[in-house]
Each structure stands twice: as structure tokens, then as C-alpha cells.
Amino acid sequence: MSAVEGQNYSEEKVIASTGRTMDQWHQLLDGAGATGWKHPQIARWLVDEHGVDGWWAQGITVGFEQARGMRRPGQQADGTFAVSVSRTLGGAEYDAVVERLADSYGETMSRSPGAKHPTARWRDGDESVLMTISPVKGGATRVTLTRSRIADDDGLAAAKADLAAALDRALK
Template identity: 45%
Template sequence: MPKHIRQQAGSEALHTATGRTHDEWHEVLVAAGASGWKHKQIAEHLVAEHGVDGWWAQGITVDFEQRVQGRQPGQRSDGTFESAVRRTIAGEQLAALELVAASVAERYGEPVARSMTLRTPTIRFKSGDTRVIVDAQQPKASGTSVGITVAKLPTAEALAEAKSWATGVLETCRDGRG
């Protein structure tokens, strides 16, 4: 299961970057009346009114939504869930991408889009509302980091299942059984 945002970016790192801890930002946002605001409005407020870097503003916003608005770990601001898993696969970038995409296609059918000339090429799949993106980063000596992102999942249970499935696909491909 995904971790709460506080487990991913501790208060010490947040304080170093923004001058405040999670709890202090919580107090600032409650005082500003952000309890009923949407994600975008909270993040924009942090940037515009408090000079918070956009990346940190996103984390502060997610933490606030999880504590105050009931947003669950892995849940997007639109209420759906998203899982992302990465593993290093032996081989060159496009070969590793194609290997993983072939395994994804067994479950999701033919890809709906390919962006193969990007620095990080992607292959996209769609099944109903669910979106799957397979990407491959620039290779390193140890191999190519390939990710599977499964988005627009309806429930936390679907998220857990998607994460387990994606992990299995990547482990199989990493072990050369793709």
C-alpha cells in the first residue's frame, strides 16, 4: 500500500526546504481557510502567498488533504487512485521498454499510443477508464529503469491489485522471463 506523504518527505526535510514542518503548514492552511479548497487552490496559495517552491507545495497540499479532507495514500485529487512501480531491466532502453510493454499488452491489449523518440520513451494502454503508461529512462551500466504507472483506478483495493500486478510484470522481465 502507498505510504502517507509524511513517510515520504519527513518534517526535517520539509523544514529545511520551506522553513516550516508539516504541522506548521497545517496550521497555516487551516488559518487561511483551506479546509474546503480544492488541490489546485491550496498549492497555488502556498506558492503565491508563502513563496513555497511548486514541488514542495504539492507535497504540503497532499499532506493537508490526507489529514483534513480524507484523501488516502495513492489517491489523486480527482478521487481516483494511481500506482507506479519501477525496476531496472537488463538491456538497452527501447528493448527493455518493448519487453515490458509486451507483457502489459497481454493484460491491456494493443497500445493506444507510442512516443518512442522522447528522452524517456513511453507506450500507453487504455482499458475502460484505466490508463497504463510504460516508460523507460536513459540506460545506466546496471540496465534501464522501466516503470509501469496504472492510473484512474476506482478504489484503494484496485490500487493494491494493480501495484502487485505491475511489480510481478517487472520482476518477471527483470529476471529475463518476460
Template identity: 40%
Template sequence: MSSENAAGAARSAGRRITEQLTGEALRATTGRDWDEWFALLDGWGATGRTHAEIARHLVEVHQVPGWHAQSVTVGYEQERGMRQVGQSSSGDWQASVSKMVNASAAAVIDAFADDSIRRRWLPESGFRIRTQRPAKSLTADWDGGASRISVYLTIKGDGRIQVGLGHTHLPDAEAVAASKAFWKERLAALKRLLETP
């Protein structure tokens, strides 16, 4: 998952990252709250810069760690109208969801990759695997290639796996909201399937 998608993971249905990450929490990790970062970036002329330029400036000049630099950059872009919630810096619309499951990483990836298992929890919708790394990740076309999903696994210990799913190339904000709701429901179904003896 890209570092920009890491910032996307902090977002939830329709809420700006500034609503997810408090100014106090941001100050504790970066030394400044949202208003201070926004004033500093405004003074630097960030509204005329690209996402990559802003994030690089935060890392190189202000020593902000990568994930937090992405969060500050996305928060700034949302607050200054440079992007909407669910929209990437390239203008692509994307949704991301995650779910903790008690299963092996191999079983999770198999549940996506194996047609017979997948049909038990995910309605067929033009699903076609593009890449697969056993027990690690998978990418697939969705809706006959109109959009794409990426699945990434993080092992949390004690038999728990965090399943992160990104759905990209969505047409608009409404599709982002619908995708989030759909994948939350489907990942809950996956969890039930994998955790039922």
C-alpha cells in the same frame, strides 16, 4: 508524468506521504515542517479549496518549489480527509511503481509495445496501446479499457533506466494495493528479461 503524479511517486503501499517524508526533511527544503504547513493552510482555509488552488498558493505566496508544493498539498489533503492514499484530487484511484533496469530506453519501450516480447513478461489483460513515444513513454488501455497505464522512462546513466508506471482509473483502495503488488512483480519480471544475456 504530471506534477501530482510526482508527489504520488513518493507514496508507497498504503502509507501517507507524511509517513514517507519526515517533518525534518520537509523543513530542510521548505522552511516548515508538516505541523507548521498544516496550521498555515488551515488558517488560510485550505479545506475549502481545490488541490490546484492549494498548490498554487504554496508556490506563489510561499515560494515553495513545485514538487514540494505538490507533496505538501497531498499531505495536507490526506491528513484532513480530503483524499485517501492512492486517490487523486479528482477522486480517481491510481497506483504508481518504479523499477531500475540496466537496458536501453528503446528496449524498455519495445518490451511494452511489441506483442511477442510483452507476452514473455506480462500476462495479456486487454492491453491496447494508446500512445507511444519511442524510447520515452507509452500509454495503454488495460482490462479492455477499464483502466489505463502510463509508462515513463528516466535515464539515470551507466546504462540504467528508471521505469515509472502509473495505473489509473482504478475502482477503489483495494484495487490500488492489488495493482501496486501486481506491477512490482511484473516490473521485476521485465528487469529479469531485459538483463538476462
């Protein structure tokens, strides 16, 4: 799997949005010595030196780090892992979803119901679970659950299955 496939970007989208292919970005980063840089430095360099939009700078950086063996798929900059699941539906009421997710994760650690994209977060041992509700086209709503700070990638499939089951229960 190429870094583009791992990031779910088509090569055409990368070129249209950044002016270069992912391989061209990787070659440019190799030439600049970016394999010795930390994630924020790589992304900042893409923005400052090449005018790449911040969102794309993050995607190019992650793709580069994965392609060069600096980061595994799902791995965050701090070395931990994260997985997400989402469901799109006609509408989702924040309080009702949070209440139903409490059956799986307990009382919320923090809530931001008034944010542009309302969130709730639960602590689950050393890990955390974040729920985000976002509007999508046509009046639908996307509910996303992300489990982060997972210590290693051995349990990612199980963590993703757990999130999917919890989200499905909460949205019934």
C-alpha cells in the same frame, strides 16, 4: 502514519526544502481556510503566496489533503486512485519493454519514445497503465508502471501486484 511518512519525505528534507515542517504548513493552510479549497488552488497558493517550489507545493498539498481527510493515500484529485511500481536496472530499451508489456496490456494506445522520459500508455477498461523510462545516476534506468483511474481503493494491493508481475516479466 503521518502525512510525511505517507509521502516518504523526512521532516528534515521538508524543512530544508521549504523552510517549514509539514505540521507548520498544515497549520498555515488551516488558518487560510484551505480545507474548503480544491487541490489546484491549495498548490497555487503555496507557490504564489509562499514561494514554495511547484514540486514541493504538490507534496505539501497532498499531505495536507490526506491529513485532513480530504484525500485517502493513493487517491488522485479527481477521486480515482493510482498505484505504481518501478524497477531500476542497468539499462532498458524502450521498444523491447513496450513489446513485452503488450503481452500483458495489448497494443499501446499512445507512445512517446522520443520524450525526455519516454512513455507508453495502455487503456485497460476505464483504467490506464503508463510506462515511463527515466535515467538515474550511474547510467542505470528506472522503468515505472503506473495504473491510474482506479475507481476505489479496494483493489489497490492487487493492482500493484499485477503491475509488479507485468514489469518483472517485461524486464526479463
